[in-house]
Amino acid sequence: MTPPRVGGDADGAGTSPAIDTSKPHPARMYDYFLGGKDHYEVDQEAAERFILAAPEVRLAVRANRRFMHRAVRHVVREGGVRQILDIGTGLPTEPNVHQIARAVAPGTRVAYVDNDPIVSAHSRSLLDDDDHTSVVLADLRDPRAVLDHPDVRRVIDFDQPVALLLVAVLHFLTEEEDPDAVVATLLDALPAGSHLVLSHATVDIHDDAREDAVNVYRNATATMNPRGRARVLRFFGDLALVEPGLVLVPDWRPDEPPQADAPPIGIYGGVARKNG
Template sequence: MDRPSWAPGEVDLDRPSAARVYDYYLGGYHNLAVDRAFAEQAMKAMPELPLIMRTNRAFLRRSVRHLVGTGIRQFLDLGSGIPTVGNVHEIAQAAAPESTVVYVDKDPVAVAHSQVILEGNPRAGVLQADLREPHVVLDSAPVRELLDLDQPVAVLMFAVLHFVRDDEEAAASVRRLMGALPTGSYVVISHGTHEPVGERGREVERLYTRTDNPLAPRNQAQVAKLVSGLEPVEPGVVFLPLWRPDGPDEVDDHPERSCTYGVVARKP
């Protein structure tokens, strides 16, 4: 297969990647035949997957706007993915132009495409790194240049911690990052769960073992544990549509169909 111009040499063209599969669910075009075939198979088990991803992006929008409203001006977006419509810097800088954003992803396509769309934006940068190595992220050039770690930072972990299979490793990643940041910092997490779908979810989990990003769905109590020691803001750990919907039109009668919990928590 010919390598597309946007796929760096290190990309294995024969193996689906979570970043590119997610791009396909959202209707993007930075994906390969192997990703599309994989996504179609996953959607046979769970046809609601594209809806789940759109619900996740809507939570991203609402929570980032909320944080700007509380005065946050610095964002560290971990597992930021391939840029799509409504990226964190666009939302934050539209509300508060001085906001700074560092995107971090381990996927080379996500990083390369982020570099392209951030060209000419002096307040946003990107880093290729693994969130399980918080010291690498915090000591990196983009973080040092764009974030003042003596001032509150919002650490964003949208749809990424369910790719960290080890419970303690996932919790430690949050703990170490938040431990390095001052009082008044926040973490935002959205996290997949099988609770509402049972066997269909387990089928998707089995499929993801074929990617570099096997899934680790967690239940509500396990997601709450990821923010222990922090103060979840109202309404706590809830299915995404229940987290501060924008208005009556956004109220969803079946929030559990999002199969994803969301939480915003503040460091006391």
């Protein structure tokens, strides 16, 4: 995520905001960690500094992505959800959310939201001919603008259950930006039967608190703000967490037993349902 921009698709003006390549961007660094090619030299340099400080990061982002796969399958198959609002989607990586969901329930509708114009451009190039998806340039820090965006409303019917995905994005909001209010605004717009899929970076499991790695983001377009389990748990409010609750992402309903020698992964993940 990047700081909010003035103009552009997010406010319906139809102009393209300038792409800032002078600073590393979290979405492009994430792409580098995943082994993608949609990044710039500044992103690669920052990502390599992060890897030196937190060598498990490549395993961590893959574990986070596998968690997202399992969580999406759960909300579609067991939760019966047929529309998904994915905020902070990042650069498209196959299989993406709509592909995972439609493998379970064809026709599932997905609105992708990100505030990086590079993400928006790449996603639109892949999905422009898909009537059941939309790609929206908007910022999580302004949740009302996300909810009211016409391209979100074109795909998402807020009278029917929605799966809200906030995967590895809330840790780019500072406490001063009031992430609790952001999440509450989004959840208040969702009807009963909706689900929240959330993952969030933590330094609970590392003695050095990964300070050198976190500091890499101080020169990026968004800082990283890892949080402890109790703090992350607050984002779920009064939603009902499904088993096994809020756990490290490799431990959330794994498809196979974890490797005995795998390093600890500092990302919490959980799925919760909004009851009536």
